[in-house]
Amino acid sequence: xxxxxxxxxxxxxxxxxxxxxxxxxxxxxxxxxxxxxxxxxxxxxxxxxxxxxxxxxxxxxxxxxxxxxxxxxxxxxxxxxxxxxxxxxxxxxxxxxxxxxxxxxxxxxxxxxxxxxxxxxxxxxxxxxxxxxxxxxxxxxxxxxxxxxxxxxxxxxxxxxxxxxxxxxxxxxxxxxxxxxxxxxxxxxxxxxxxxxxxxxxxxxxxxxxxxxxxxxxxxxxxxxxxxxxxxxxxxxxxxxxxxxxxxxxxxxxxxxxxxxxxxxxxxxxxxxxxxxxxxxxxxxxxxxxxxxxxxxxxxxxx
Amino acid sequence: xxxxxxxxxxxxxxxxxxxxxxxxxxxxxxxxxxxxxxxxxxxxxxxxxxxxxxxxxxxxxxxxxxxxxxxxxxxxxxxxxxxxxxxxxxxxxxxxxxxxxxxxxxxxxxxxxxxxxxxxxxxxxxxxxxxxxxxxxxxxxxxxxxxxxxxxxxxxxxxxxxxxxxxxxxxxxxxxxxxxxxxxxxxxxxxxxxxxxxxxxxxxxxxxxxxxxxxxxxxxxxxxxxxxxxxxxxxxxxxxxxxxxxxxxxxxxxxxxxxxxx
Amino acid sequence: xxxxxxxxxxxxxxxxxxxxxxxxxxxxxxxxxxxxxxxxxxxxxxxxxxxxxxxxxxxxxxxxxxxxxxxxxxxxxxxxxxxxxxxxxxxxxxxxxxxxxxxxxxxxxxxxxxxxxxxxxxxxxxxxxxxxxxxxxxxxxxxxxxxxxxxxxxxxxxxxxxxxxxxxxxxxxxxxxxxxxxxxxxxxxxxxxxxxxxxxxxxxxxxxxxxxxxxxxxxxxxxxxxxxxxxxxxxxxxxxxxxxxxxxxxxxxxxxxxxxxxxxxxxxxxxxxxxxxxxxxxxxxxxxxxxxxxxxxxxxxxxxxxxxxxxxxxxxxxxxxxxxxxxxxxxxxxxxxx
Numbered sequence: 084x085x086x087x088x089x090x091x092x093x094x095x096x097x098x099x100x101x102x103x104x105x106x107x108x109x110x111x112x113x114x115x116x117x118x119x120x121x122x123x124x125x126x127x128x129x130x131x132x133x134x135x136x137x138x139x140x141x142x143x144x145x146x147x148x149x150x151x152x153x154x155x156x157x158x159x160x161x162x163x164x165x166x167x168x169x170x171x172x173x174x175x176x177x178x179x180x181x182x183x184x185x186x187x188x189x190x191x192x193x194x195x196x197x198x199x200x201x202x203x204x205x206x207x208x209x210x211x212x213x214x215x216x217x218x219x220x221x222x223x224x225x226x227x228x229x230x231x232x233x234x235x236x237x238x239x240x241x242x243x244x245x246x247x248x249x250x251x252x253x254x255x256x257x258x259x260x261x262x263x264x265x266x267x268x269x270x271x272x273x274x275x276x277x278x279x280x281x282x283x284x285x286x287x288x289x290x291x292x293x294x295x296x297x298x299x300x301x302x303x304x305x306x307x308x309x310x311x312x313x314x315x316x317x318x319x320x321x322x323x324x325x326x327x328x329x330x331x332x333x334x335x336x337x338x339x340x341x342x343x344x345x346x347x348x349x350x351x352x353x354x355x356x357x358x359x360x361x362x363x364x365x366x367x368x369x370x371x372x373x374x375x376x377x378x379x380x381x382x383x384x385x386x
Numbered sequence: 387x388x389x390x391x392x393x394x395x396x397x398x399x400x401x402x403x404x405x406x407x408x409x410x411x412x413x414x415x416x417x418x419x420x421x422x423x424x425x426x427x428x429x430x431x432x433x434x435x436x437x438x439x440x441x442x443x444x445x446x447x448x449x450x451x452x453x454x455x456x457x458x459x460x461x462x463x464x465x466x467x468x469x470x471x472x473x474x475x476x477x478x479x480x481x482x483x484x485x486x487x488x489x490x491x492x493x494x495x496x497x498x499x500x501x502x503x504x505x506x507x508x509x510x511x512x513x514x515x516x517x518x519x520x521x522x523x524x525x526x527x528x529x530x531x532x533x534x535x536x537x538x539x540x541x542x543x544x545x546x547x548x549x550x551x552x553x554x555x556x557x558x559x560x561x562x563x564x565x566x567x568x569x570x571x572x573x574x575x576x577x578x579x580x581x582x583x584x585x586x587x588x589x590x591x592x593x594x595x596x597x598x599x600x601x602x603x604x605x606x607x608x609x610x611x612x613x614x615x616x617x618x619x620x621x622x623x624x625x626x627x628x629x630x631x632x633x634x635x636x637x638x639x640x641x642x643x644x645x646x647x648x
Numbered sequence: 649x650x651x652x653x654x655x656x657x658x659x660x661x662x663x664x665x666x667x668x669x670x671x672x673x674x675x676x677x678x679x680x681x682x683x684x685x686x687x688x689x690x691x692x693x694x695x696x697x698x699x700x701x702x703x704x705x706x707x708x709x710x711x712x713x714x715x716x717x718x719x720x721x722x723x724x725x726x727x728x729x730x731x732x733x734x735x736x737x738x739x740x741x742x743x744x745x746x747x748x749x750x751x752x753x754x755x756x757x758x759x760x761x762x763x764x765x766x767x768x769x770x771x772x773x774x775x776x777x778x779x780x781x782x783x784x785x786x787x788x789x790x791x792x793x794x795x796x797x798x799x800x801x802x803x804x805x806x807x808x809x810x811x812x813x814x815x816x817x818x819x820x821x822x823x824x825x826x827x828x829x830x831x832x833x834x835x836x837x838x839x840x841x842x843x844x845x846x847x848x849x850x851x852x853x854x855x856x857x858x859x860x861x862x863x864x865x866x867x868x869x870x871x872x873x874x875x876x877x878x879x880x881x882x883x884x885x886x887x888x889x890x891x892x893x894x895x896x897x898x899x900x901x902x903x904x905x906x907x908x909x910x911x912x913x914x915x916x917x918x919x920x921x922x923x924x925x926x927x928x929x930x931x932x933x934x935x936x937x938x939x940x941x942x943x944x945x946x947x948x949x950x951x952x953x954x955x956x957x958x959x960x961x962x963x964x965x966x967x968x969x970x971x972x973x974x975x976x977x978x979x980x981x982x983x984x985x986x
Contacts, residue, residue, distance in 0.1 A: 095479075102476030103488060106469040106532055110491050113529045114503070117510035121502075124509050134512065185406050188396070192403035195394050204407075206641045211410055214633045215590045217607050218626040221614055222413035225420060225429050228618070232416055232429065261409065268406070284694055285727035287714040289741035289792065293396050296715075299740070303731045322499025324593050329614060339501040346505055346597070356509065359502045366499055391696055393713055 118363070125356035135352050144353035148361075164341065164358075171337040174252060174327075175320035178259040179267075182316045183309070185260075186267030190308075191301070193268070194275035205272070208265050220258050220329050227254050227330070250332030258326040263319060267312040274308025275301070314373055318366050338362050414630060421620065421627035428618040438624035448625060451609040458523050458595075458605060459588040465524075466531035467581040471573070473532075474539040493537075495530040503530065504597035511598060518600030526598045527588045534587050535580035542576025582640070586633065661686055661697075662852040668796075668830060669845075670705075673822050675831045677839040678849035679875070684832045687849075688798050691830065692721050704795060715744070720789035721798040724805070726781045728773035734760075734784050735769035741792040759787035762821065779810045786818075790825060799831045803838065815841050836876045840864065848872050864914075869985045873912040880918075880952050882911045882981075891981075893947035897926055902978045910984045915941070915955035917980035920966075924973035928952060932968055944972065 128139035151161035193204050211219065226232045227249040248254050282304065286296040302309070324339035331337070336344075338358060345355025421439070425432025442448055473492060477485065495503065507526050516522060546569075592607035599608055606629065613622050661683045668674045676684040689695040691702060693714030702710040709717055720741070728737050735756050742752045760766045763783035768776060776784065782802065789797055799818070803811045819842050822829045833839055839846050840860040847857045848871075856868045867873035870881065884893040886905040892898050899911075920942065928946035935958075942954040954974055966972065 092480075096482055099476040099479065099482075102472045104476075106473035106536070107488060107491065109469055109528060110494065110532060113507065113510070113525055114494060114498075115491070117506035118498075118502075120510050120513050121506040185402055185409075188399045188402035189406040191396060192399045195389055195396075195399075197389055202645070204403075206637075207407060207410070210634060210637055211414075213586055213637045214414075215607065215626075215629050217590075217592045217610055218417070218629050219413060221610070221618075221622065221626055222417040224614070224618055225416060225623070226413055228429070261413070264406065264410065279725075279727070281723055281725055281727045282729060284692075284714070285721070285723060285729070286740070287393065287694075288692060288719075288721045289788065290715045290744035291740070292713075292715050295744060297396065300729060318497075319499065322501050324501045325611075339499070342501050342505060343597075346508065352509065355505055359505050362499055363502045366497065370497060391694065393694065 121356045122360055125353055125360050127353050129351050129353045141353070144351075144357035147354055148357065167336050167341050168338060168361075170252075170335070171321055171339075174255055174259065174335075174337060175317050177256055178263065178320045179313055179317045181256065181260050182264050182267035183313065186264055186312060187271055187302075187305075187309070189264075190268050190271035190275055190305075193272050194278070208268050208272075212265055216262055217325055217329075220262065220326055223254070223258055223261065223330060224249065227257070249330065250334050252331070252335045254330040255327050255335045255337070258330040259320045259323065262323075262326060263316040266315040266319075270311040270315060271305055271308040274305040278304050310373060310376075314369060318369060321365065322362050417623060418627045418630065421623035423620050423623070426620070428620050428623055438620045439628070441621050442625045442628065445621070447604075448606075448609060451604045451606045454520060454523075454604060455589055455606040458520065458527055459585050461524055462527035462531050462588045463535075463581050463585040465528045466584045467535045467577060469528070470532050470535035470580060470584075471539055471577055474536055474543055474576075475569075477540065478543045493533050496533045500530075500593040504594040507594065508597045518598055518603070520600075520603040522598045522600065523595055523603060523605065526594050527591065530591070530594060531584035531588055534583040535577075538580040538583065539573065539576040542573055546572055586636075590633075661690070664852070664854055666847055666854060666857060668828060670828055671826050673819065673829045673831065673842055673844045675833060675839040675843035675846045676849055677833060677836060677846050677875075680834055682849040683852040684834075684849050685800060686852075688721075688800055688830065688832050691796070692719055692798055693717050718795040719798060720792050720794040720796075721800060722782075722785045722789050722802045724801040726785040728781055728785060728788070730772070730774050732773065733769065734765075734771050734773055734776070737773055737784060738769075738788045738791050741788065745792070755791050759791045762790070762824070763787045763817075778805055779814070782806060782814060783817075786821065790821070790827070793825075794827060796828045796830060799829060801832055801834070804833070804835070811838070818842060840876070848875060850875070866982060867912060867984070870910060870912070873982070873984060878915050878953055878955070879912050880915060881984075882913065882947070882949075884909060884911075884947075894949075895947040897947055899925060899976060899981070900978055901981060901983075903983075905983060912982045912984055913976055913980050915953040916957075917977060918954045919975045920954060920956065920964075920972055921975040922973055924975040926974050926976055928972060928974060930966060930968050930970045930972050933966065942966070942972075944974070946974075 124135050125144050126140055126142060127135040127137065128141045128143065130136055146158070147161075148164055149160060150158035151163075153159050189208075193201055193208070196204060224231075229247060229249065231249070233248070248257075278301070283296050283300055286300045291299060321337075322339050323337060324343060327335055327337040327340050328343075331340070333340075339362075342355050342358045342362070345351040345358065349355075420429060420431070422434050422436065423431055424435030424437065477489060477492075503526075507522075507529075511518060511522050590607065591605075592611060595605050596608050596611065599605065604612075606625075610622060610625060610629075613619070664683070664687060676687060678684045686695060690697055690710075693709070693712060693716075697710055700710070701708050704718065709719075728734075729740065732740070738756045738759050739752045742755055747755075756769065757766070760769055763786055765780060765783055765787075768780065768784070773781065773784065782805075785802070803814050803818075806814060815838060818829070818831075831839075831842065840863075843860055845857060845859055846863050848855045848863060850871050856863060856872050858866075863872065864876055867876060867879075873879045873881075882891065882893065882899070884891045884899075886892075886901075886907050886909045887898070888904055890898050890900040890904070891909055891911060916939075926946060928944035930942060931945055931950065932943040934941040934943065937958070939955050939957055942956070943950075944952040944954060946952040
């Protein structure tokens with residue numbers, strides 16, 4: 084390679100870095116630095132009325148995760164926070180399972196429609212994605228509240244009284260399902276659309292009935308979509324704030340609410356930062372294992 | 387494959403799909419229907435009326451919040467789209483070392499749970515002593531709008547002939563003119579869809595805004611959230627319906643245009 | 649087997665009826681879009697006829713889904729499962745039938761032997777070459793010992809040499825297994841080499857069913873004659889003396905006929921001879937190694953072909969432009985319908 088060429092390439096690279104610089108600077112200063120500060124805050128001493136005492140280090144936040152300080156300053160094992168983590172994980176797992184249960188058949192149904200109908204249905208799946216989540220969750224309050232429409236509807240079938248479902252784990256799951264179902268349907272549909280249906284014909288031909296063909300051919304071949312959907316549902320469920328706040332009514336807390344509390348009434352920034360950091364670590368871990376397993380070339384690898 | 391052949395009718399698939407669509411749309415329909423309720427109750431039907439829409443239009447607090455939302459979303463979209471377009475152009479072409487990392491950073495806001503971004507940004511503003519205001523909201527919005535604007539533009543660039551950009555760069559006399567004449571028009575659909583995404587995402591954001599909004603800097607979602615916490619009301623139904631219908635109209639229109647273009 | 653027609657609006661098949669014998673190598677031959685693949689998919693069960701019956705050994709099958717039919721298919725694209733090994737692919741059908749592990753393993757290795765690829769069982773299907781995939785697809789279908797094996801353009805993706813090899817291989821497998829093969833192809837040479845009987849199809853209809861020699865020697869109409877091999881057509885007026893061509897030459901026929909006539913004659917049945925019964929002008933000579941093709945203008949029609957084997961070496965002193973006589977034996981002439 085001639086030096087002229089090399090110089091030209093070096094110049095081109097410089098230009099390209101220059102073009103990317105403003106966005107990178109924006110994200111660096113207002114996202115990466117804040118995340119660093121969050122990590123720092125999590126090991127600081129909390130201020131008496133919110134905020135932190137800069138420069139005074141303490142692992143109190145991480146300790147208080149598991150232990151509570153008794154009156155005589157001894158540490159007592161405390162499962163309150165762990166329970167909320169556990170509940171968050173559990174509700175997210177249930178949500179993901181529910182999304183899979185409804186989402187896979189829906190995606191399969193879409194994939195088996197002829198093109199015109201499929202486009203319309205696909206559009207209907209994506210509409211909620213473009214509409215305000217808060218507002219749609221609010222609609223569920225109208226439906227689920229005592230004497231709300233679900234209760235009245237059940238009344239029509241002779242079921243008197245109320246379900247009392249709002250402000251419970253069940254309401255939170257309904258809300259999470261409702262919000263994240265499209266995130267499950269779309270990636271699975273994408274996998275199924277790419278699927279070579281002649282393989283399924285081959286399975287039928289070799290004696291597989293529909294269930295077996297599904298089990299042995301369709302599901303394995305749609306696995307990348309299933310895993311992507313699972314991730315796209317599980318991660319935002321785990322850290323969700325609005326849905327447990329509005330439908331859980333402060334009774335059915337999840338990690339997101341716990342974090343918010345530390346910045347609100349609890350005035351415990353270090354704990355809030357520590358919780359946020361642990362949540363972030365969980366999410367990144369999940370993403371990392373997905374990347375390692377399912378997409379060797381990372382997002383920008385094949386430019 | 388013949389999709390009409392009953393061979394392809396998997397048991398339970400059709401009912402589940404219809405359940406899915408009902409689940410997705412019944413709440414929206416109910417909400418919009420109840421917004422026309424004439425009574426004082428948010429859920430008990432008491433005749434058709436538009437009075438709650440009038441109430442929304444005459445509520446100075448809602449109007450101010452809507453204005454704030456529009457200001458923030460417009461500015462955030464403008465800034466994020468410009469930054470994203472430049473970044474997409476910079477990331478396009480022969481791979482260089484560190485590009486994967488840069489791509490990862492550009493997509494990072496999509497990955498990080500909103501609540502984490504929210505509290506981290508809040509602590510950052512507190513650390514540098516920046517008073518919370520509409521301005522802090524704008525900064526936070528630009529950050530999370532960047533990947534939404536970036537991805538469609540990048541996808542568009544990847545679909546374009548790579549030699550095009552090189553050819554444009556080789557037109558030594560005036561690369562700028564080459565860019566505006568050749569690349570930009572081809573890139574425009576990507577930029578527009580990126581901008582549209584960014585705008586909607588910014589308009590809809592609640593969690594991050596809620597944390598970095600100062601007193602008096604209320605956006606529409608933050609207003610609705612506080613209103614819901616005070617108790618449901620037909621007025622919330624009305625403002626919620628307006629927001630829903632505007633976005634649905636918006637997407638339906640773009641879908642219709644997209645279908646016709648085929 | 650008998651078939652009725654499916655189709656709605658545009659008919660893929662129209663009133664098709666045919667009977668295939670047990671242990672037969674039967675070929676559906678026709679240009680693309682003639683309905684042969686649709687017919688195959690009907691037999692496999694991927695398509696449903698709008699009316700009519702499909703019978704296998706007397707049992708009606710048209711309402712059974714493919715997984716209940718004792719029929720297996722070798723797909724044009726092979727359709728090997730990419731997420732399974734070769735052995736798992738072959739075992740698939742056996743597992744679906746609920747056979748025991750030991751028996752499955754035994755059959756899988758027997759099948760791999762049969763298609764002469766005993767060592768690839770553990771490889772993934774997409775790591776094989778096209779020819780190997782073809783053999784595995786065959787093994788996977790044959791493993792179930794179907795009553796009928798359907799082969800959909802199964803050789804068309806292979807290169808010429810491999811295709812020739814597989815033609816012989818398929819014939820051997822059919823003889824070894826005693827399974828009825830229904831083979832779909834658009835390649836007439838392939839059809840002639842392998843088949844016991846051929847059905848020539850066009851536009852959703854079956855034009856002629858017969859042995860390769862019957863189809864070749866006695867095509868029923870112009871389409872069949874044109875599709876199978878090279879054919880010269882002679883048109884003229886039937887007279888008591890024979891066929892009178894446009895330029896007044898007359899060709900004797902074995903059976904007298906009258907009215908406007910079309911006759912077919914294969915190029916290799918014609919000889920160049922000074923005592924020949926027709927005269928023409930030599931347009932071109934095409935040397936093919938084993939054979940030479942002489943292109944003639946006869947009775948105003950250009951492109952009349954005479955094929956001679958080069959059994960005495962190349963060249964016989966003829967040059968384009970020369971007037972030549974050819975001998976067309978009456979026995980080689982075939983009067984066509986239409």
